Amino acid sequence: MSSELSALVPVMFGHAAFQQLNAGAELGLFELLHADGPLPAGEVAERLGLSRRSADVLLLGTTALGLTTVTGGEYRNGAPIAAAFHDGLWPVLRDIVQYQDKIAYLPAADYVESLRTGQNAGIRHFPGTTRDLYSRLAAVPGLEELFYRGMHAWSQLSNPVLVAQGDFAQARRVLDVGGGDAVNAVALARAYPSLRVTVLDRPGALEVAEKTIADAGLEGRVETYAADIFADPYPSGHDCVLFAHQLVIWSPEQNLTLLRKAHDAIEPGGRVLVFNAFADDDRTGPLYAALDNVYFTTLPFRHSTIYRWMDCEEWLRAAGFTGVGRTPSPGWTPHGVVSGCRPA
Numbered sequence: 001m002s003s004e005l006s007a008l009v010p011v012m013f014g015h016a017a018f019q020q021l022n023a024g025a026e027l028g029l030f031e032l033l034h035a036d037g038p039l040p041a042g043e044v045a046e047r048l049g050l051s052r053r054s055a056d057v058l059l060l061g062t063t064a065l066g067l068t069t070v071t072g073g074e075y076r077n078g079a080p081i082a083a084a085f086h087d088g089l090w091p092v093l094r095d096i097v098q099y100q101d102k103i104a105y106l107p108a109a110d111y112v113e114s115l116r117t118g119q120n121a122g123i124r125h126f127p128g129t130t131r132d133l134y135s136r137l138a139a140v141p142g143l144e145e146l147f148y149r150g151m152h153a154w155s156q157l158s159n160p161v162l163v164a165q166g167d168f169a170q171a172r173r174v175l176d177v178g179g180g181d182a183v184n185a186v187a188l189a190r191a192y193p194s195l196r197v198t199v200l201d202r203p204g205a206l207e208v209a210e211k212t213i214a215d216a217g218l219e220g221r222v223e224t225y226a227a228d229i230f231a232d233p234y235p236s237g238h239d240c241v242l243f244a245h246q247l248v249i250w251s252p253e254q255n256l257t258l259l260r261k262a263h264d265a266i267e268p269g270g271r272v273l274v275f276n277a278f279a280d281d282d283r284t285g286p287l288y289a290a291l292d293n294v295y296f297t298t299l300p301f302r303h304s305t306i307y308r309w310m311d312c313e314e315w316l317r318a319a320g321f322t323g324v325g326r327t328p329s330p331g332w333t334p335h336g337v338v339s340g341c342r343p344a
């Protein structure tokens with residue numbers, strides 16, 4: 001049998017690979033090894049309250065995947081997990097793993113159905129009759145908090161490229177359209193002490209946002225504004241409009257509508273910024289965008305997808321923005337910012 005077929009193992013068992021990571025996070029294996037490792041399997045079993053059989057199965061899984069390593073019968077965290085702890089990113093990654101487990105995982109099994117029908121078939125896992133995930137969050141107790149904990153983590157992981165945008169040094173007041181729990185608004189306000197930010201979102205999201213803002217002590221500079229991003233007018237007085245993890249949800253036509261609304265709302269000379277993950281212009285990758293697209297295809301909305309940089313740049317030009325450009329993230333996720341200017 002051809003040895004090339006072995007490349008199928010991590011793909012064929014992709015769901016199982018995720019479950020090894022999820023179990024290590026959920027059961028506290030990585031935290032235990034970070035605090036007290038290296039440890040023998042018997043002690044891992046005892047400290048995690050698992051049978052020896054369960055600990056052996058888990059450690060085989062995490063070790064074969066490089067999430068843990070073993071030397072002389074003692075286990076420690078593998079390079080990617082150790083790096084996450086070293087960089088202070090473990091709590092962020094743990095929240096992302098929980099998001100994948102509790103929100104994205106079951107709907108992903110509806111991928112074939114979603115491709116066949118062109119619908120986000122995985123939304124059936126969340127009660128409601130509306131067609132997008134966000135308007136269904138409030139129907140399940142605790143789901144809004146769970147969703148925004150995960151979304152907060154995705155943004156925290158990827159928003160350094162947004163915060164580093166030189167544009168904010170000149171901006172006075174940002175409108176964060178669909179700003180969620182205010183994770184990006186707070187990061188920007190912290191980085192630019194004279195900047196004011198308005199977070200526009202649904203009332204349910206803004207309840208979570210108000211807590212984030214209060215926890216950061218930024219009530220004076222970050223405010224909330226309840227509105228529908230399509231149906232309601234945008235508030236005036238902003239010289240920058242931000243769409244963070246927003247244009248990946250909607251169709252190209254809807255994105256053009258949103259960008260035209262932004263163009264009308266921004267003061268002349270102001271800027272629009274689109275921040276999210278992007279796919280390569282030649283549609284060959286990156287792997288992160290290709291795999292994350294299963295979530296976008298099955299869950300948020302029937303048109304959700306990770307678009308190419310060039311698609312977004314074309315929308316900005318079509319909406320009347322000039323000086324359109326892109327800033328890819330230097331990090332390991334394919335996030336970046338596409339920006340444009342409303343002519344003065």
Ligand SMILES: C[S@@+](CC[C@H](N)C(=O)[O-])C[C@H]1O[C@@H](n2cnc3c(N)ncnc32)[C@H](O)[C@@H]1O
Pocket residue numbers: 134151152155177178179180181183184200201202205227228229230243244245246
């Ligand atoms: C993927 S989340 C992004 C949140 C935040 N910008 C971030 O990057 O973490 C999309 C946000 O858009 C909001 N949203 C979706 N549809 C909306 C609508 N019709 N009106 C207002 N907000 C909406 C959701 O409530 C949610 O907070």
